[in-house]
Amino acid sequence: MNQNIWITFPELLIWFPLLAGLVAFMIRKENVVKNWAILSSLITLGISIVSIVYADNSKHFYLNNVSYFWLRYLGSNFTLGLDGMGHMLTALTAVAFPLIFIATNRTSYKSANAFYGLMLLTQSGLMGVFTAMDLLVFYFFWELAVIPAYFLCSRWGGERRIQATFKFFVYTFTGSLLMLVGIIYLYMHTGPSANADHSFSMNAIYAAMLSPAEKNWLFWLFFIAFAIKMPVFPFHTWQPDTYEQAPTSTTMVLSGIMVKMGVFAVIRWILPVFPDAVTRFDNIVIGLSVIGMIYASLIAIKQDDLKRFVAYSSIAHIGLMCAAIFTKSEIGLQGVMIQMFSHGINIIGMWIVVDLIEKQTGTRKISELGGIAHKAPVLTIFLVVIALANIALPLTNAFVGEFMMFSGLFTFNFWYAAVAGLSIILAAVYTLNMIQKVFYGEANGVTEKIQEISFNQKLVLTVLVVMIFFFGVFPQPLFDVTKDTVLNIITRLK
């Protein structure tokens, strides 16, 4: 152990938001707690940026990895570590929260201290998921990230929030419990650790001795848990309801970051542990993903509610990521890495615009809106850019990722790629249709009073649009950061 380091990046990324969240609970004044949330999330962002500067694990291993004794006699240590994928996703989490807080600064919440406290606790839980290098620690954070989100959605959401959120909770809880059985079973087949007969550490889990038959059914215990979270068809039914009912800032967290937990977990805990089962079931999973893409895109065309519209378009995008993972190709995986980041940025942008429209007009019905472009041209420009990124036009960040994922899918099987390719066309149809109906045409009574956006929102949207173009033109930083994870996974798969 390097004596000079007294605290490491993963610890900072988890403990700081946790402490900030606990402090937020105690701040009674709404304005103060809002500013505190923004300030602390900016500090977290700062930590994350510094951690990326020191991302190279061959040089700065002790800055990015740490392990404490925990349940020593069970062979579980509190091990945290940041590899490329971890850096990228913690950075996404760190970027997203300040943007969300600033963009929704005008929204006022009942008992704001609890709201911001829970938001920051969610952030801490998410950081834990992305940095856990021990399967039991991972499970802890996996569950704990959901609990504050549950309270956020049930307390501050829309009219049917309690039922919708509970559906979400029961889905994910059932999935996690199945995964828990899988975790225990895997653990019982690992080699001994220093103090126990078995071990939960990542390397021990990767090296677990299992027969092919056991791997096959364990694969499903894990995959169902992650598929519910992503969500992949047919486990997606909780998602539109929850996104619709949750308060928009929480929806941003759920769709921008929390769904990445599922994608992340498949890459970290399924591909290296059950490579044979992945090969065996790849057709089923990719088939389901492709069906989900087409299905969600078709429903998105028919949606009249803006929130549900974005929710379904998100299912389609996630489906592509899931399919690309199971092609097991380097290019596909690399594409997923890029797309995880890009999708997080883009969808948060979409939600910000939806939130603005809803706050000003009081409706989310596409049929009731129209002609916003005349009233708020700046907002429209932002939205069009974000929407174009959403359909992965060249020069935008999503293009890079989607192109690579499609290449991966293409090398895997032409027909899957062909069918999945339809979803690009459908995405263009529903997105452009939405833009046309909401922003162009004649302004009506509802959109008459809409005003141009405020400075805060301009700032956030500008940051998002800059990131969209920057990573669209120059995605190299994302490649550099995540390269090591991809190579590791690919070598394990061979």
Added chain:
Amino acid sequence: MNAIILTAIWGVMMMLGGAFIKSKTTPKYLAIIGLAGILVANCMQMNSGTAFFMVDVKDMLHFNSFNLTFINVAFGCTLLFFLLSGRDIEKVGENVSEYFALIFFILCGVAIISTFNSLVMLFIGIEIVSIPLYILTGSDKRNLKSNEAALKYFLMGAFSTGIMLLGIAFLYGGSATGSFYIDNIISGNAPMPPMIAIGLVLLLISMSFKVSAAPFHFWTPDVYDGAPTVFTSFMATIVKAAAFFAFVRLFENAFGSMHQQWQTLIVILIAATLLIGNLTAVFQQSVKRMLAYSSIAQAGFMLFALFALNNLAKEGLVLYAAAYSLASIGIFAILIKMKDYTIEGFNGLGKEQPLLAVTATVFLLSLTGIPLTAGFQSKFFMLMAAVQTGQHIWLVIFAVLCAAISAYYYFRIIQAMFFKEAAADAVILTEDITPAFKILLLITAVLIIGLGLFPHFLTNWLYF
């Protein structure tokens, strides 16, 4: 030995003292002081073998760190129960010191059934636990429901005791040496002689009655519902955990070597208990009845200790006893303060009494088995123990699906507390909440989270 004799003496003293003490609050303090002293005495025996009484028990009782730790857990939880709900015991009726005396007798029985090494001691211990419980159940004399519950409990209890006695007789007759010592009944894994098999099944049935495992659970909801809520809290937690400990101790020491032959029976019990407990709890409107059914559901998880019978299972059982007792005592202590025992009665508690609602949430999350709480660790240990046997993985999967169902009814209370508004003029609580009560609830919640993070602080004691 300290624990058994001291609880008996203190119980008698409290009972006699009741004739002289006129104040209604004094017995509570006496009970708390006495129990704390007994706890210390038990710890002394555990750490250094200090025994205040030299009694030759002829090996009919066995003291080791494992069962002494369990006694500590049970007595510690009772102490917490006294502190949290002592004032409510005073409200049940006139004879306050008798109630405390009866609880001390029960604790004496608890100590016996956690240490017995002979079937006779098991029988005596179970009787010492049961008879005061019948009285406590009926202690709300003017209440018809309480009387009904007491009678029902007595009849069912007497019935199951009879079955147990019959089972013991069969085992005595069937064992090669004609002995009551549990480790002499059988040896090796030879096929069971018929007498032993009959005795085993009879004991299994009577113990299942005591721990309310399905299909022998029918008395539980009525008795738990009818008894005064304070005593339900005690019955559903400490007594139940002790009965479980005796159950596992009996089957491990007496029939452990034939585990394979009777494991299937346990599998059926687990599946039935989990299914019935969870499904029925979903439909309850009264929180008290819901907790009764949930205690059946939790019993299903505790039965995994019998299914697995390995070290993890025994650690898990002690952990489960602590986790489940702490959470249930806490939630019952809050329930007693509620005016309306239905789930709607909890509406708006989060606004009126944030601390009560937050601690109640911790207790409910622990009962559901969410990480960071003791409830998760105890379920986790049980599932690990079951998976370690390598058999009946389907049962483990079934159990976690049942745990997912349990989220439904526990979360209904959370939803009521935080996300629903109380009616404008509704009175949620029956009395003011004292700061001491709040602090104790907070301590309980902290204990639960502490055990959830570091379960080995408890389980390590088992091996000293």
